[in-house]
Amino acid sequence: MKLKKHNPSYFFKIKLLFFTLITITFIFSCGKKSDNYKEVSKDAGVFLSGKIIPDNHFLGDQKCKECHQEQFKSWQGSDHDKAMQIADSTSILGNFNNQKFTSQGVTSHFFKKENNFYVNTEGPDGKYHDYKIVYTFGVTPLQQYIVQFPDGHYQCLRTAWDSVKNKWFDLYPDFKIVHSEWLHWSRGGLNWNNMCADCHSTNVRKNYDEATHSYDTKFAIINVNCEACHGPGQEHVTNVNELGEDYVANGTFQMTTETSPKELVDQCARCHMRREQYSATFNFEGTMLDHYFPQLIEGGLYEPDGQILDEDYVYGSFLQSKMYNNGVTCTNCHDAHTLKLKYDGNKLCAQCHVPEKYDTTEHHFHQPNTESSKCINCHMTGKFYMGNDFRRDHSFRIPRPDLSVKYGNSNACTDCHKDKDNAWAAENFKKLFGEVDSIHFSEKLAPGITMQPNAHVGLIELMNDTHQPEIIRASASKVLSNYNAQNFVEQYIALLNDESALVRGATVDVLSTINTTDYTSYFLPLLEDPKRTVRIKAFFGLAGVAEAAIPEVYKVSYSKVKEEFFLHLKTNSDFVGTRMKKGNYYLKQGDIEKAIASFESALAIDNINNQVRLNLATLYYNNRQYEKAENAFKTVIEQEPEYGPVYYSLALMYAELSRTDEAIVQLEKALKKMPTNIRVFYNLGLLYDKQEDFVKSEKTFFAGLKVDATNENLLYALAYLYAKNNQTEKAINIAYRLVELYPNNQEYKSFLNQLKGRA
Template identity: 65%
Template sequence: MKRLNIAFTGFVIIALFFSCGKKKTNYVSVSNPTEDVFTSTKDIPDNHFLGDQKCKECHTSEFKTWEGSHHDKAMQEVSDSTVLGNFDNAKFKSQGVTSHFFKKDKDYYVNTEGPDGKNHDYKVEYVFGIKPLQQYIVKFPNGHYQCLRTAWDTEKKKWFDLYPDFKVVHSEWLHWSRGGLNWNTMCSDCHSTNVRKNYDKASHSYDTKYTLINVSCEACHGPGKTHVERVNTLGEGYKVSDDLKMTVGTDSKDLVDQCARCHMRREHITSSFNFEGTMLDHYFPQLLEQNLYHADGQILDEVYVYGSFVQSKMYHNGVACTDCHNPHSLELKFKGNNLCAQCHVPETYDTPSHHFHEKGTQSAQCINCHMTGKHYMGNDFRRDHSFRIPRPDLSLKYGTPNACTQCHEDKDDAWASEQFEKLYGKPKNKHFSELLAPGMAGTENGLDALLELAHDTIYPEIARASAVKNMSNYITPANINTLISFLDDDSPLVRGATLDVLGGTESKDYLNYYMPLLKDKKRTVRIKAFFALASLDEIQIPEAYKEAYKKVEKEFNTSLIATSDFVGGRIKEANYHLKKGNLAAAIAGYESALEIDNINNMARTNLANLYYRNGDFKKAEDAFKTIIEQEPEFGQTYYSYALLLGEQNRHEEAITQMELAIKYVPDNIRFYYNLSLLYDKANNFKKAEETAIKGLKIAPQNDNLLYVLAYIYSKTNQLQKAINISENLVNLYPNNQSYVNFYNQLRVQLNQTQ
């Protein structure tokens, strides 16, 4: 895995200088808001949670079903009854590291590699989970608790490496002793009840607290104090109201949202979860983007369940988690196809005339065609909950997986597509993945596909929001007004995604369009609007929005605190300072990010560019050199380094770096263009010509390369060649007046020499 295996962003903020006309907004009335959308971020006192035994007094059957479940055993203190792994002087070796598991008196220990690269004894304090694996947590200084990378396979009864094919150096953030497997921030919020992380940025320390160690009744239903008081007061007259969450009468989508907070990959914006507001007042879900989801929206990285389930028709037809899973035991309500038969008539679907496989076999199981999955954490198989029809035709176009060839491993996608069409005909309904895939894959019609998806409300909310988010790869003056229009969308996910895209720009032309979202009903959207408005000072905020602005400022600052132990959180704060025009604070923010992850070269790349922008060429050069040392095959760094050297007129050195950029990224046309210019500055016109020609072999109609080649020919008195190329340039781009002027100048110059 490459730490920089993503599209290079160059400078931190994209500079856009567009303008647009007036536009109507239809949010909460500015002068007379219909409701107060602001909720508190206050922690809930421990004594508001009464514990599972109190719940058991009235809810015996539910307690009995919950007892022993994954929620009950989500986290436990170490004891002979809770530890499932072999600590009888067992040894396990992976990636050159030997871990020794043993007992000392009544305590459990592991001797393994620590953050200094040397082996140490660590006392195990807690256990995580019961099946298919159990993890072990040790205590570090400053309140840090770390989850071991070596886990116990509770089914095969053996130790195993969670990431056996991934070499992690002890100094990396991903090492078990550092941020990637830190319990306080990566695990605690969802494995215990009423967690307060209590992180102190200055000392990089935690004082994390929880009320109940596991996922208790009150983790889902909320603190029981008010509920019990009302029951005792009202007796038989009691009726469930807002004193309990996730009750029988909860709307299906609300229920999914409430489950989602622990079953989705998300951005966390509050310091603790206090049951006020909705999911989007505390978290913003990860949208469907490259490296996390496949181009058609199927699960790829560890994204959990929510992001796939809300893509499904089932979710949009009122199906909730509890329709398939017992909410207390978490087990499936029925076995095999009987689960699906709750809604789908067996005579129609559980028959060879539908699935074309022998009835009763694994191949005839609904989930194996409509809920494919993959293993995470080494042995934990999780299914994609989008319940999609296999689409081998999309696999042929975009390289996405499909259930057919995942089962028929000896066949290819072409065979699968042919068989599918033979058995079922061509897909009858247009699935959103047909529009998302070309957009995520960056095809020629990708933007048009994303726009169609984003506009059509027949498609899932998360798919539409993802379409907007993926437009960041296509943002141009031509589509900026279209993006602005999505700020008025009914979906808070779409509004949030739009702000993520537009908020990354430096243009001040659109700030008035962000103002109404300071009063948005969802805290996540308000915070994103505040960030987008960062280039304004409070004095520039219109009077009608000042009160909301001050409230959201507090929410925004809380979100920065809540994520300050993440590299991403510190980068967000640095980018905020950058938008405010405080370059020194932005640089300090990026330096702070590297303090907790010194091998995060995405952060170091942006920091190098900020040094460059600040005129601190020495620090910029040192940063680029460090990245090259750590990621020697990442071509974009050589490119940026070459630009820095060229800025200092160190042309020969710049040429060397740009040639390395082309070596590792041979298809990037921009590299050829810049290398040709560097050769020109070094007065090596022959190499400048050769470089431009090489680039044109890849992209024959690239205007930058055509222009630079014509320029080189004109400079070396090869006027006819220059005229021929510039004439071609004008024919290709007739509306570019600069090219037309250049062509006319060359013709005049040729006439004067004859």
């Protein structure tokens, strides 16, 4: 019997340190959108120009102030206004008067020199250096500080200033990071150019050069000014000056009083969501999905029921809500320019929800006018991010402690009653409100995210239920792939024509992971999809098809999307994930040399990323570069000795190279790390048998069957072992068991008959 290969997930959670403003902006009305300066050619169909807007088209807030003084006054001093500033005695809030702060073994010394502000702290070489503060970032509840590095890199310090409590603090006090890690403040995880700039300044062009790993990042205006949200004002001002009192709004601006609620949410979402960028720069062309694709709901990033967990921002939550579905938008709650809430307390919710019905003890069962009686504390729970930044979940959900009992997600009840458990909360919720009388999407999504048996049924229902929020339908499509996407190809193909671009994009992503070209023809029409993100995803899905084999009718579109795809890769090539995506593209094309080069380049910017290294080790092995593969596996073991799958993978390589003794050693180590992994028991038992060690082989198979008594691979391997060693009766007994468990498998029946013939 041949050892079966196993493709472990190799997932090492890397907490990306994203930055965002948590407020929402809206401003005066100047009409609908137009195609000014976009220059989308008429024969381009759905394809956008991608043109960069010149900086001189952005005139600055002082120009806006001339006519819009009230709006300017509200905006001035807001979080958008203070999103980024030049560091000086006016903008810096932190105490730089010879202050020291120590966290995770690193001491940062903040001081002044020659009217400038400095920090002495650990640098990328592990040594301490003086760094000049060049920019401030944000104002409340924290302010960060930016340092200039060589080659155009700007880095955000990990130590920030708590502007509420007036003290220095560590953004991630429980997160130990060494200087060589990508997450160190001096490296990629806290790099301003790719993690922050796009949302903290106006008309940003990252301008990253992969060959030199350098930046030439530019922006028109340092902060989030009027034109960051509404678009460049040059044409508007020119028209006003030329037409005077005869001026009529000609649709050159975004985010106006004529913007529909859902469109406004999408426009704000550009900076208020966790997402991947697909355009070279944001230039107000098209819609949000022409520039970015949002993070979907999945484990590790969201709680199983869809509540916020990691830094997910507002968009992914708000799209789940009934409020979004019913036309509520950002500015119904947030002031357009101050960015503050329009009303205090329950008055905010009372704009729509009758207080006589909801702001009563009969509804909330708490003392009136207390924190416990506030709508938001039951329906908008939150979490602290970046140390002291409390952000509320915008999915506006009814607490479901019964789901917490099943899936472990948090709920508002035990968030307040910390001395109680979920079972208590579920029981008391039922006493107060009765049985839940409707099905919430989370009852079908949570089982899938937590990998419950048969959860695929509910996920398929969610995917196809057009009454559900589109982000939930798209997320269900992605989560379903946990149950082997190959089993649900027909259901996925049907969604490629879905009305929701979010669902189409998620579905293409899943189908693209299936290692076959059998379904790629269904991607061809999506090369002409209205949304750039979907087009690019479809092109990636077609990577396994030779360009010469693309039907003539799609060749022009294929060529255009190819440009979009490689521009997408180029734009994001400062991210490890993008370099891996490029490697996977070449793998689909069958070019293993270019794939290896891409993964090696990913390691070049994050040399201790073992997710990359494990993929690279497999590529080395497939390319017969056995020594490199072995060294890569051993490096992972050295860096992460508790990660079981690496021992397993190294063992399989040794086994196929007939280095059986070494393979056994690695599998024995893997078994200690992964004592319930059936594949380890199976392959270890086979190797003992190969060494003709019947006792250890039998013992190993039995140990595996204690974990999974009906596992057909283990049962068959044990029966084969007995048959091989002339213990026919034992083999027959197990063969009967196989036939009983798997009556449709003709091989087991034939095997049983062969054994009977020998008896």
